[in-house]
Amino acid sequence: MDGLSTYELPEVKFSPRRLGHVNLYVGDLAASTEFYTNIAGVELVRREPTIDATFFSNGNTHHDVALMQCRSGAVRKGRDDYVQASSFRGEVPGLNHLAWEMQSEAVLIEKLKAGTANGLEIKFSADHLISHSAYIEDPEGNYHEFYADVTEDWRSIFNTDREDLVTGNWDWQNIETPLGPLRSDMEDKRRVESALFHARCVSRAVIAVEDLGYSEAFLTSIAGLTLIEQADGVSAYRAEMSAYDLLIVSADTVARPGLVGFSLLVEDEADLKASISKAGGKGIIASVTDAGHKMSAVVNDPDGLAVEFYHPREADGLHYLPSHGDDPSWIFDY
Template sequence: MLRHPISFAPLTKILYSEHNRKRQCFEFNRDKDSSMEKVAFGPRRLGHVNLYVSDLEASLSFYERHCGLARVRMETAIGAGFLSNGNTHHDLGLIEISRGQDRHGRDGHVQIQSTRGRHPGLNHLGWEMENQAALVAAYERMRAAGMAPHALYDHIISHAVYVSDPDGNVHEFYADSMKNWESVFNLDHDDLVTSRWDPLSSERSTTSNYNPTPSLRRPAPSEMPTRHVTGASLATRRYDEMMRFMQEVAGFRLLAETASPARSAVFGGTTGRPDLRLTEVGTGQQTGFRMFSLMVDPAGFSRHLAEAPVPATARRIVHDDREAVVLADPDGFLVELYASRDDAFLEPLALAHAS
């Protein structure tokens, strides 16, 4: 394994306060009225990452073996699997790429068109809302601003509004609809989960169904001591438009911003966690989803790296605030496994340091 001590560019503007339908990408015009500013979904935190992968079983096995996650649910009919460590119903969702056929939900609707997910890439980032009342209220503000959702779904365990950003990345804003998600997300079930949902005819419950103190799965001694997903990185050439979307539509809090060596911003939800890094890239550089982060237990991290086999391509990173290893999964997606020096949530690595 390679070891690469690095130094991070300082953040120049620190703002930390407290801890289908056709794809529609929002085009922002600064001369329009300010109704967009009133949408602001305002989620709590990043709940999960969902990826299209070329080989479902190979990717599931990789994340189990090297990342300490356990599969908790399968949907064989649509080629999907879900992994978690007990933090929530899933930290990571994986869907095998389309093979030229539509995939249908439990009510018979076309859930995934044959033209979507043809290549490995981001399906969506899942953002946990406080409750269903907050989700429906944000959806109503979205309608009032003249915006159409990418999709509206009932997943049994949650209800969700899907929204595309200016680059076409899909963001799922969801509210858990039950506290006992294990009754649905378990390996005894393999039936379809998703149907269409009408927010306006739904109960506007103010009950918060997420678990603020979940019981995490205790990994075996040979497994990475992973806690949960804590961050994702997106690269863009439309930095100003994406900044406006993240703050005015998604309703994220801007926690930090830097202008050098490239413009970059860190966003978080209402919990104050640094959940998303947005980085400006130049012509010819890859845009879109680049990496996600998993927080691990510091006590067992160094021991695991010393004793357990990891891919030869893994990159070891040591810095004042963290010790980390960056892996590439079977499709080349980067995943950062990090242990914080003071056991705090940390923003995703800058792309220049992770690549």
């Protein structure tokens, strides 16, 4: 897009590997925990009752989805009274943050040093025991977490036997020997058998914004995402190791700005078909797509957020850019 230079943003280019998880503020933590466990089929792996939070994963990573009860902008404290990034926000259900997985702690620290020297503002830096993170606010007020895993044995920390506080301060400026790449065990696969759907992992998200140009400048110059395609108030982006991670749409094409929805990958097509058939009798599916390149179903969570369950029949990525229409599920027509 012409005119990117008109937005005064530091050149950072975090260039993350992929979208790692979505963290949501919810109106009813119990109802949303029930939905993501027993409808979406993502296993509850951690509760943190002190901050009214739950975390979910089927083994792909320490968490693909996290939920936090709305608290009217209250302060949430972690270990040693650390004030967390979820504080002062979350008056209504919606996005807490999108989390982007970095190649390593070493790369993350390198980007933070270069970025802050160039004027980058870090809202919070956090030690989550399983990962180290920096939180950056985009021009629309959305938080983006850039994180690096710091243990391969995340299940020793994220499990339902523990409910202690996880997060503390991360003094990234004084790390003498930052860690190199660490990866989760890709053979670690869990399944909530009793659930309606059986998702494997989060893959992409959709955010509605007021200023498309400013958002593009942030996503390319700071986040370091690659613009795949754009037209008519819609832009698609990818991270370094994935084909399609983020769709940005104009806020006037959807109900409201902010997170509109996200997608969960289902690895088995027959399983997804069976889930759609069962869900049909419950009246919970907003739309179904049965196309040459994918099968998908869209379901609204308890706060009305659109959640797509999909199985790719071809390479998983952007096949064409969605174009807005009357059907609210148009954002998943890719």
